[in-house]
Amino acid sequence: MAVLDILAYPDARLKQTSQPVTEFDADLRRFLADLEATMRAAPGGVGLAAPQVGRPQRVVIVDVSGRPDIPHNGRMVLINPEVREREGEAVGREGCLSVPDYTGNVARAARIRVRAMDESGARREYACEGYEARAVQHEIDHLDGLLFLDRLVSRRDLFRRKVYK
Amino acid sequence: MKRWHMLTVVGRDQPGIVAALTETLYRGGANLGEASMVRLGGNFTIMLMVEADADAPGLRRLLEPVTRRLQLHAHIDAIEGRLHEHVEPNVRVVVHGADRPGIVAQVTAALAANGLNILDLESDVGGTADRPIYIMTIDGYTRDGIAALERALEPLRRTGVAVRLTPIDTMVG
The missing domain is CATH 3.30.70.260 (ACT domain)
Incomplete structure (x- = not known):
């Protein structure tokens, strides 16, 4: 297991579209172990996408189970993930391991169902809400070359949405 | 030597204040840091970090044609830059x-x-x-x-x- 270097914006590799995984082999499992080690070594990191470490493949890991009092699915390895359903909207604050020293407000679906494959290639489906749904959407964005910077909303937007919710 | 200033600007709101000020600063070789600019009532207000070779009087001279034309009050303080030290709100x-x-x-x-x-x-x-x-x-x-x-x-x-x-x-x- 190795802690990998995380690419920092404006590295052009963060803007590329990642390719689906087709081989569920030992190389993938080694990479997943490195990706997870990298996520856990990063302060506050609850998710990491393969392109953030320079591997343009549709692979993300999310684990928000360390945050207090929120619903979660534990450690999720999401390979070739697809958001099947989106419901509601919530504005929340995000940062990114690839964007140091900046955080901002982003609107995301409040609840999602995501279908993906796990490390062995088996189909999995997860229902996610709140903080975890935010993390999954943020990571899947990386696979399409999108950063939370591309989705920032203003503070006033946040206030108006909340008042009239 | 580049040094940081906090430029405070207040004036009656009108289109073009930000463009005129920042164009002048850019042409004068200044670099901008973080800023808060907002219309308060009928006034436009700017708090802008400016990094420049000029000292405060020099920066004031650079901006003088713009502030006079747009009738803006400008105030300049020497500050420490201290960027990249954001405190995360909770x-x-x-x-x-x-x-x-x-x-x-x-x-x-x-x-x-x-x-x-x-x-x-x-x-x-x-x-x-x-x-x-x-x-x-x-x-x-x-x-x-x-x-x-x-x-x-x-x-x-x-x-x-x-x-x-x-x-x-x-x-x-």
């Missing part, structure tokens, strides 16, 4: 109610007494001239948790001011 406080003297003082006194560091505050007066309402949003950092702030704000709520505290749990991925 609580948002939203306050609203019928406008009356003392809301800001009472809310912020209660928050300060319980260790809240205000990182960002914006407020508006809405409603109508005869029935104004006051709205304030604060992002801050509390070391002691939200429960202490809730208790401190309870007396204010009884006076009819709505105060909502929301934790900010920043997702980093």
Whole structure:
């Protein structure tokens, strides 16, 4: 297991579209172990996408189970993930391991169902809400070359949405 | 040697203030840092970090043609830059109610007494001239948790001011 270097914006590799995984082999499992080690070594990191470490493949890991009092699915390895359903909207604050020293407000679906494959290639489906749904959407964005910077909303937007919710 | 200044600008709002000032600063070799620019009432206000070779009088001379033409008041202070030291807020406080003297003082006194560091505050007066309402949003950092702030704000709520505290749990991925 190795802690990998995380690419920092404006590295052009963060803007590329990642390719689906087709081989569920030992190389993938080694990479997943490195990706997870990298996520856990990063302060506050609850998710990491393969392109953030320079591997343009549709692979993300999310684990928000360390945050207090929120619903979660534990450690999720999401390979070739697809958001099947989106419901509601919530504005929340995000940062990114690839964007140091900046955080901002982003609107995301409040609840999602995501279908993906796990490390062995088996189909999995997860229902996610709140903080975890935010993390999954943020990571899947990386696979399409999108950063939370591309989705920032203003503070006033946040206030108006909340008042009239 | 480049040094940082805080440029404060106030004037009657009109289109083109930001463009004229920043164009002049750019042509004068200055680099911009973080900024807050907002229309308050009928005025436009700017707090802008400017990095330049010039000292404060030099920067003032550079800006003088623009500030005279647009009738802006400019004030310049030497500062330390200290970029890349953002403090992450962990609580948002939203306050609203019928406008009356003392809301800001009472809310912020209660928050300060319980260790809240205000990182960002914006407020508006809405409603109508005869029935104004006051709205304030604060992002801050509390070391002691939200429960202490809730208790401190309870007396204010009884006076009819709505105060909502929301934790900010920043997702980093």
